[in-house]
Amino acid sequence: MxxxxxxxxxxxxxxxxxxxxxxxxxxxxxxxxxxxxxxxxxxxxxxxxxxxxxxxxxxxxxxxxxxxxxxxxxxxxxxxxxxxxxxxxxxxxxxxxxxxxxxxxxxxxxxxxxxxxxxxxxxxxxxxxxxxxxxxxxxxxxxxxxxxxxxxxxxxxxxxxxxxxxxxxxxxxxxxxxxxxxxxxxxxxxxxxxxxxxxxxxxxxxxxxxxxxxxxxxxxxxxxxxxxxxxKRFSARDAMITSYEFLGPDDTLHSAGQALIRTTQHEFPVLDTSGRPMGLLTRQSILASVGDPAATMTRMSALELAPLPCIPLKAPLVDLLDLMHQKNAAAVAVCAPDQRVLGYVTRENLGELMILHSRDTV
Incomplete structure (x- = not known):
C-alpha cells in the first residue's frame, strides 16, 4: 500500500x-x-x-x-x-x-x-x-x-x-x-x-x-x-495491451518523459535486450524526476522499478488477477515460453474489459 x-x-x-x-x-x-x-x-x-x-x-x-x-x-x-x-x-x-x-x-x-x-x-x-x-x-x-x-x-x-x-x-x-x-x-x-x-x-x-x-x-x-x-471466461491473451512503447535498460528518465508526452501510456514496461521484463516504470516515477537534471539522465538499469511479473499467454485471466494481487503489481506482463514479453495487462484495461462484458456476469 x-x-x-x-x-x-x-x-x-x-x-x-x-x-x-x-x-x-x-x-x-x-x-x-x-x-x-x-x-x-x-x-x-x-x-x-x-x-x-x-x-x-x-x-x-x-x-x-x-x-x-x-x-x-x-x-x-x-x-x-x-x-x-x-x-x-x-x-x-x-x-x-x-x-x-x-x-x-x-x-x-x-x-x-x-x-x-x-x-x-x-x-x-x-x-x-x-x-x-x-x-x-x-x-x-x-x-x-x-x-x-x-x-x-x-x-x-x-x-x-x-x-x-x-x-x-x-x-x-x-x-x-x-x-x-x-x-x-x-x-x-x-x-x-x-x-x-x-x-x-x-x-x-x-x-x-x-x-x-x-x-x-x-x-x-x-x-x-x-x-x-x-x-474465469477469459485468458490473459484476451485482456493484454499489444500496441505500446517499451523502454530498454539504457534508456533514461528523460527519454521516458518524452515517451510519456508522445503516447497515452501511464506506464512503460522496461525490457532487457532479449525482450524479457525488468520491471515497470510508472508515470509517478517519471514526474518525480522533473526539475532534477541529474535524475533525468538516470538509466533504467539503475532505477528501482515497480514489479512486472510474467504470466503465460494462455493462462486464465483469474490467475493473472491473483498474481497481480500477490505481487501488489500495477501490471502483469504476458510472456512467451522463453519469457519474451508479448504484451501486458493493467488494472485499467481489466476494468475496461469488465465494463464491456458486465452484462455477461450474473
Whole structure:
C-alpha cells in the first residue's frame, strides 16, 4: 500500500504502518493534553498503542485462519481507522470464508474475556474510553470495553465488515457469489451513509473517515468479485495491451518523459535486450524526476522499478488477477515460453474489459 512502511515481520506476514496512522496519535495525544496535561497525553498515547496492538491481533486472527486453507497474507497495514490484512485471495467456499471472517472478532472476544477476568468483571463505559484516570485498572477496563466494541462493530452484516463477509457467504449458498456480494456491498454503503450522517451531526471526524472508508471498500469489493467472475471466461491473451512503447535498460528518465508526452501510456514496461521484463516504470516515477537534471539522465538499469511479473499467454485471466494481487503489481506482463514479453495487462484495461462484458456476469 502506498505511503506505508514495514516495521516488523510476524508469522510470515509483513507488518506495515501507514503514514497517516500518526495523525490519530497526534489527535489522541492532543485530546489527552487538553484534559490533563502531559501525563494524560502520554497515557492516551499508550492506550491507543495498546488498542492497535489488539487490532493487529485481530488481523492476525484472519491471517492465521486463512493459512489453514492455503491462503497467504503478504502484509498487514495499520491505518488510522484500524488494520487491513491483504490476503492473496478470499476463500470462495462459504464455510471457509465464514471461518476466516469470524477469526478476527473471536480474537477480540478472547482479549475482552481475559481482561474481564483480570478486572473481576468491571469494564469502562464506552463514553469514557478517552478519559484518563491514571490507574492501571481503569486503563485495562477501557481496553476491555473497546475490544468488545470492536468485535460487535465488526460483526455488522455489511461490507467490508467481517459480518458482511459472513452475510455474503450465507447468501452465496442460495444465489450466485456476484449477487451475494452486491447485496452485502449495498448494506455496506447504507451503513456508510448512516455513519457519515451521524459524524456530521455530532461533529466527529473519525466517524466521517470510517464512513468514507466503508463506502469505498464496499464498492471495491463488489467490483473485484464481479471482475473475478468475469475473468474465469477469459485468458490473459484476451485482456493484454499489444500496441505500446517499451523502454530498454539504457534508456533514461528523460527519454521516458518524452515517451510519456508522445503516447497515452501511464506506464512503460522496461525490457532487457532479449525482450524479457525488468520491471515497470510508472508515470509517478517519471514526474518525480522533473526539475532534477541529474535524475533525468538516470538509466533504467539503475532505477528501482515497480514489479512486472510474467504470466503465460494462455493462462486464465483469474490467475493473472491473483498474481497481480500477490505481487501488489500495477501490471502483469504476458510472456512467451522463453519469457519474451508479448504484451501486458493493467488494472485499467481489466476494468475496461469488465465494463464491456458486465452484462455477461450474473
Amino acid at each position: 502506498p505511503w506505508s512502511f514495514p516495521i516488523a515481520r510476524l508469522f510470515g506476514s509483513e507488518l506495515r504502518v501507514h503514514a497517516t496512522f500518526f495523525l490519530i496519535l497526534i489527535w489522541i495525544g492532543w485530546i489527552g493534553y487538553n484534559q490533563g496535561g502531559a501525563p494524560a497525553a502520554v497515557e492516551n498515547l499508550l492506550f491507543i498503542l495498546a488498542l492497535f496492538a489488539c487490532v493487529v491481533a485481530h488481523e492476525y486472527g484472519h491471517a492465521l485462519m486463512a493459512r489453514r486453507y492455503g491462503i497467504r497474507t503478504p502484509d498487514i497495514t495499520l491505518l488510522p481507522i484500524g488494520g487491513l490484512a491483504r490476503l492473496e485471495r478470499m476463500p470462495e467456499k462459504p464455510a471457509q470464508e465464514i471461518a476466516v471472517a469470524l477469526a478476527g472478532p473471536a480474537v477480540n472476544i478472547v482479549i475482552w474475556a481475559v481482561l474481564m477476568l483480570a478486572l473481576g468483571g468491571q469494564a469502562a463505559p464506552m463514553d469514557g474510553v478517552l478519559s484518563s484516570e491514571g490507574s492501571l485498572s481503569g486503563f485495562l477496563a477501557r481496553l476491555a470495553g473497546l475490544n468488545l466494541f470492536l468485535a460487535v462493530f465488526n460483526m455488522l452484516p455489511a461490507f467490508p465488515m467481517d459480518g458482511g463477509r459472513v452475510l455474503r457467504a450465507a447468501l452465496a449458498t442460495r444465489m450466485g457469489r456476484v449477487r451475494a456480494t452486491e447485496l452485502a456491498a449495498m448494506a455496506g454503503r447504507t451503513l456508510a451513509f448512516g455513519l457519515g450522517f451521524l459524524g456530521l451531526m455530532s461533529g466527529n471526524p473519525v466517524l466521517i473517515l470510517i464512513a468514507v472508508f466503508i463506502f469505498i471498500a464496499a464498492g471495491a469489493e463488489a467490483q473485484d468479485v464481479s471482475m473475478r467472475a468475469l475473468s
